[in-house]
Amino acid sequence: MATDDDRSTLDGAALARAVALLRAGELVAFPTETVYGLGADAADPLAVRRVFAAKGRPADHPLIVHVAGVGAAERFAVLDGRARALAAAFWPGPLTLVLPRRPAALDEVTGGRDTVGVRVPRHPVALALLRAFGGGVAAPSANRFGRVSPTRAEHVREEFGEEVFVLDGGPCAVGVESTIVDLSRPDRVGLLRPGGVPVEAIEALVGPVEPGGVAAPGTLPAHYAPRTALRLSRDPEAEAARLRQRGLRVAVLRAGEPEDHARRLYAELRRLDALGVDVLVAEVAPDSGLGAAINDRLRRAARGANGG
Numbered sequence: 001m002a003t004d005d006d007r008s009t010l011d012g013a014a015l016a017r018a019v020a021l022l023r024a025g026e027l028v029a030f031p032t033e034t035v036y037g038l039g040a041d042a043a044d045p046l047a048v049r050r051v052f053a054a055k056g057r058p059a060d061h062p063l064i065v066h067v068a069g070v071g072a073a074e075r076f077a078v079l080d081g082r083a084r085a086l087a088a089a090f091w092p093g094p095l096t097l098v099l100p101r102r103p104a105a106l107d108e109v110t111g112g113r114d115t116v117g118v119r120v121p122r123h124p125v126a127l128a129l130l131r132a133f134g135g136g137v138a139a140p141s142a143n144r145f146g147r148v149s150p151t152r153a154e155h156v157r158e159e160f161g162e163e164v165f166v167l168d169g170g171p172c173a174v175g176v177e178s179t180i181v182d183l184s185r186p187d188r189v190g191l192l193r194p195g196g197v198p199v200e201a202i203e204a205l206v207g208p209v210e211p212g213g214v215a216a217p218g219t220l221p222a223h224y225a226p227r228t229a230l231r232l233s234r235d236p237e238a239e240a241a242r243l244r245q246r247g248l249r250v251a252v253l254r255a256g257e258p259e260d261h262a263r264r265l266y267a268e269l270r271r272l273d274a275l276g277v278d279v280l281v282a283e284v285a286p287d288s289g290l291g292a293a294i295n296d297r298l299r300r301a302a303r304g305a306n307g308g
């Protein structure tokens, strides 16, 4: 999907450099429509280990393999009829499928599981990178472990400085991570993480989606966290007034139209976090569609933040 920012179009020299780095076993931060990823050649175990080291991420949290299309996904995973239907409807797009793995899915990527998560992102720069590279790119979000996900190139630079080359694709159009669906069992569809594709749209194609599924160790209760304490409220102005009466300095994050709210959520959390107030109060979003993903991230952010 095009964004209103011309950095979503291609810079040929930067793209060539990113491909060369991936081939050399180095890391590349790249834009997707959800958040920026910290990518490595999914076929290179040492490169994949560098991702965990750079993030400070526990080795048993599996990475998503990003590919240019269904054909490339099939090199890493076994797709059944449900997977094909979802891929046809939502790829390229913010949907990750957890599927039985093939041998090309390395233990370093899957955390030694018999499943692998695969996705075709929709951002034109991500797709161009994946096509030019030709292989799979294993990538988590390009932030230090547990912190707020990056939705702009400058957020990645704030996290990693000169340590990592950043392919700049402008601000992310969706702004929250992919929906993760577990299709590893033939008899059930499990929701591992709400995200950019509404669960309701998935259910319309493959029937009821149950919460949970195979263990997804990356989905921690405390995650996506600002440093400032964060509270959720359905009436944020009243909550802010109460806290101010107690002498606390408060900043408020209002909800609003879900697509727009999702797009600016992480940038707003970063901006408000930098104000140096005592408490952030975030308005709870309506709990359907993209709102479910927004509330999921806010709840985890509240648990991970200081005092929250």
Ligand code: AMP
Residues within 6 Å of the ligand: 061, 062, 063, 064, 098, 110, 113, 115, 116, 117, 139, 140, 141, 177, 180, 192, 214, 215, 216, 217, 218, 219
């Ligand atoms: P991140 O890239 O930080 O958004 O995290 C990717 C998340 O995808 C992981 O933390 C897991 O929750 C999930 N995931 C990826 N691959 C698998 C898998 N094979 N089985 C279960 N969950 C997975």
Ligand code: MG
Residues within 6 Å of the ligand: 140, 141, 149
């Ligand atoms: Mg992440």
